[in-house]
Amino acid sequence: MKPKIGVFSFTSCEGCQLQVFNLEEEFASLIDQVEFVNFREAMSEKGEDYQIAFIEGSITRESEIETLKSIREKAEILIAFGACAHLGGVNNLKNLHPMDGWLPSVYNRKDLFTDTIPTRRIKDVVPVDYVMPGCPIDKCEFLRFVQSLILKIEPRLPDYPVCVECRSKGNICLVEQGKWCLGSITRAGCDAICPTYKDSCAGCRGLVEEPNIESLVNILLEKGFSKDEIRSKLGFFNGLEDIEI
Amino acid sequence: MTHDIHLHHITRIEGHGNLVLNIREGTIEELRLEIVESPRFFEVMLKGRRFDEAPHITSRICGICAISHTTASIKACEAAMDIAPSEETVLLRKILINAEVLQSHILHVYLLALPDFFGVGSIIPMVDTNPDIVRRALRLKRAANEVCRVLVGRHVHPIGMDIGGFKRLPTQKDLDEVRGLLESTAPDMDETIRFFEGIKMPEFNRATRYISLRSKDEYALYDGRLYKKGIPPIEPARYKELITEEVIEYSTAKHARSGDESIMVGALARVNNNYEYLCDEAKEAARRLGLEPPSTNPFMNNIAQVVESIHCIHDSLKLLDLLSSRSLRGEKSQIKVKAGNGVGAVEAPRGTLYHEYDIDEKGVIQGVNCIIPTAQNLLNIEEDIRSMVPTIIELPKNEIEQRLEMLVRAYDPCISCSTHFLEVKFVE
Numbered sequence: 001m002k003p004k005i006g007v008f009s010f011t012s013c014e015g016c017q018l019q020v021f022n023l024e025e026e027f028a029s030l031i032d033q034v035e036f037v038n039f040r041e042a043m044s045e046k047g048e049d050y051q052i053a054f055i056e057g058s059i060t061r062e063s064e065i066e067t068l069k070s071i072r073e074k075a076e077i078l079i080a081f082g083a084c085a086h087l088g089g090v091n092n093l094k095n096l097h098p099m100d101g102w103l104p105s106v107y108n109r110k111d112l113f114t115d116t117i118p119t120r121r122i123k124d125v126v127p128v129d130y131v132m133p134g135c136p137i138d139k140c141e142f143l144r145f146v147q148s149l150i151l152k153i154e155p156r157l158p159d160y161p162v163c164v165e166c167r168s169k170g171n172i173c174l175v176e177q178g179k180w181c182l183g184s185i186t187r188a189g190c191d192a193i194c195p196t197y198k199d200s201c202a203g204c205r206g207l208v209e210e211p212n213i214e215s216l217v218n219i220l221l222e223k224g225f226s227k228d229e230i231r232s233k234l235g236f237f238n239g240l241e242d243i244e245i
Numbered sequence: 246m247t248h249d250i251h252l253h254h255i256t257r258i259e260g261h262g263n264l265v266l267n268i269r270e271g272t273i274e275e276l277r278l279e280i281v282e283s284p285r286f287f288e289v290m291l292k293g294r295r296f297d298e299a300p301h302i303t304s305r306i307c308g309i310c311a312i313s314h315t316t317a318s319i320k321a322c323e324a325a326m327d328i329a330p331s332e333e334t335v336l337l338r339k340i341l342i343n344a345e346v347l348q349s350h351i352l353h354v355y356l357l358a359l360p361d362f363f364g365v366g367s368i369i370p371m372v373d374t375n376p377d378i379v380r381r382a383l384r385l386k387r388a389a390n391e392v393c394r395v396l397v398g399r400h401v402h403p404i405g406m407d408i409g410g411f412k413r414l415p416t417q418k419d420l421d422e423v424r425g426l427l428e429s430t431a432p433d434m435d436e437t438i439r440f441f442e443g444i445k446m447p448e449f450n451r452a453t454r455y456i457s458l459r460s461k462d463e464y465a466l467y468d469g470r471l472y473k474k475g476i477p478p479i480e481p482a483r484y485k486e487l488i489t490e491e492v493i494e495y496s497t498a499k500h501a502r503s504g505d506e507s508i509m510v511g512a513l514a515r516v517n518n519n520y521e522y523l524c525d526e527a528k529e530a531a532r533r534l535g536l537e538p539p540s541t542n543p544f545m546n547n548i549a550q551v552v553e554s555i556h557c558i559h560d561s562l563k564l565l566d567l568l569s570s571r572s573l574r575g576e577k578s579q580i581k582v583k584a585g586n587g588v589g590a591v592e593a594p595r596g597t598l599y600h601e602y603d604i605d606e607k608g609v610i611q612g613v614n615c616i617i618p619t620a621q622n623l624l625n626i627e628e629d630i631r632s633m634v635p636t637i638i639e640l641p642k643n644e645i646e647q648r649l650e651m652l653v654r655a656y657d658p659c660i661s662c663s664t665h666f667l668e669v670k671f672v673e
Contacts, residue, residue: 009261011283011285012308013306013307013308013311014307014308014309015305015307015311016401017308018308018401019308019401021352021386022386022387022400022401024383024387025380025383025384025387027383028372028376028379028380036369042356042357042369043366043368044360044366060283060284060285061283064283089305090290090302090305091285093289093290094285094289094290096290097292097293101289102289105286105288105292116286135305135402136308136401194398194404196398196413197397197405197413198405198412199404199405199412199413232294
């Protein structure tokens with residue numbers, strides 16, 4: 001029996017689902033091993049008999065809460081799929097602004113779409129069995145993850161920081177060059193793709209276990225970054241802007 | 246003939262939309278294309294952030310058109326601060342836009358639209374029944390995505406693009422790899438044209454207003470002026486003279502119109518407006534596939550996407566020739582932070598995309614407006630449905646539903662994009 005998979009999308013850009021499509025040739029072999037029964041972006045059928053549910057996106061409307069709960073009831077295994085589901089992702093940024101200004105600033109009135117709520121992570125609403133981190137998710141990691149589920153091996157994420165992967169790529173440290181970077185406190189598994197393309201790690205994969213935030217903050221302060229700048233970077237994906245500095 | 250049609254969460258499109266249609270005794274009593282995607286409030290998110298975070302944040306509006314959003318955002322910042330990117334930067338950006346258009350069109354025509362013509366619910370059963378077609382589509386999509394990976398790290402949320410230049414400038418080796426990838430698509434694109442010669446689009450015509458960028462030098466995707474037939478092209482900064490948006494109670498995406506008229510943007514609009522600038526290979530494909538501009542059949546948007554795919558590949562190869570005739574220099578344009586208002590317009594795969602930012606003297610964003618292609622097409626889709634229903638009303642309900650879903654899908658709507666922004670509250 002092939003395991004049955006449902007892919008569900010809440011508030012997001014749907015880029016993590018697209019990464020599944022972006023497996024391209026491997027996508028064809030993937031569907032030899034699993035059966036997608038519900039995947040609105042890709043197929044018309046809408047099956048309810050899934051065992052594994054991948055949840056993309058954050059929860060930002062009252063109506064999404066009930067839908068998510070009903071998926072949780074049906075699924076044996078539920079995975080927070082991508083940064084919006086895992087951490088809140090960029091959707092967190094709206095929480096930094098007063099809620100009563102959201103609707104007027106976009107729709108110029110307050111009486112429409114009033115079930116809008118502050119961004120919640122999936123684990124704030126239902127229990128989550130596993131997390132697939134990243135903005136977007138890494139498609140190779142997804143493939144390995146699904147293979148683990150099929151073989152009933154406990155999926156594991158790297159428990160070391162992005163710095164480890166970055167050094168092994170031979171990159172010159174961005175912080176040493178006077179730039180900000182959250183690679184030292186962020187969970188690896190992305191192959192340090194952002195620093196490799198000369199961009200700072202913004203922490204989209206979430207914190208590594210036992211992150212030394214204080215040490216990073218001190219280094220960035222020494223490099224001349226202001227406390228506000230540092231808070232803003234820590235808040236980008238992780239929602240850590242309230243941190244004491 | 247009485248039908249209550251309610252297509253809940255139309256499938257094989259990007260984002261969440263419903264179609265409600267009540268037909269009583271042969272006339273339409275109620276018609277609503279409801280966009281029920283959750284609003285994201287990017288306009289709120291950006292306020293108070295530094296300008297150089299905008300491309301990073303707005304890329305997350307849409308996973309499919311991430312490069313278009315990043316580009317429009319970069320262009321808006323550059324316009325606000327009078328930053329002129331180098332010619333090499335512009336050439337590279339054009340290759341990236343071409344690659345995004347190619348990957349998005351291939352995704353749509355093959356993986357999302359094609360199952361309708363094979364009478365199946367998705368591409369998945371076709372892996373067994375039509376493996377050649379599926380593998381060809383996946384190879385083409387991979388080539389387009391690989392171009393993006395080589396140049397800027399990945400397609401979904403590109404990394405290396407930046408205001409004033411590139412964070413990491415591609416090397417000559419990268420450019421050679423990109424050339425190899427694009428050249429490798431030739432047999433599959435030949436086969437694609439042959440294949441679509443055998444697919445018949447439904448016959449339905451309704452003339453509307455087609456809007457796109459237009460340039461006097463080339464087939465406009467990265468840059469140009471705004472064009473609607475019958476009026477002289479205008480600078481993108483004046484987009485509000487051409488397009489207005491209104492809030493619709495049943496849709497979290499606003500509806501755009503031009504004057505009193507609904508408009509269409511995207512591949513068909515561009516081919517209709519700028520056919521003469523297509524490369525010869527793309528024109529030949531258009532001829533073979535029966536696309537004669539101006540075409541007023543929205544289903545031909547699928548074919549226009551095939552034609553543009555051909556154009557994007559050949560155009561990128563020409564751009565690579567231009568790049569190899571000059572050395573890639575690492576210098577980025579100087580950025581001097583200053584207050585200003587800037588509009589960045591670009592042709593995303595689904596049509597013209599606008600980002601407008603108001604930036605203060607510290608480089609902090611104070612006002613944002615974005616108009617997303619799908620929001621511009623929604624009213625036109627409703628008008629098409631209104632006009633098409635009488636021609637299909639004698640069909641059984643399930644066939645009417647299927648035909649309407651195909652029509653919506655032909656526009657390749659990207660709904661998670663279209664609920665994002667709007668409104669403008671600029672600080673004076």
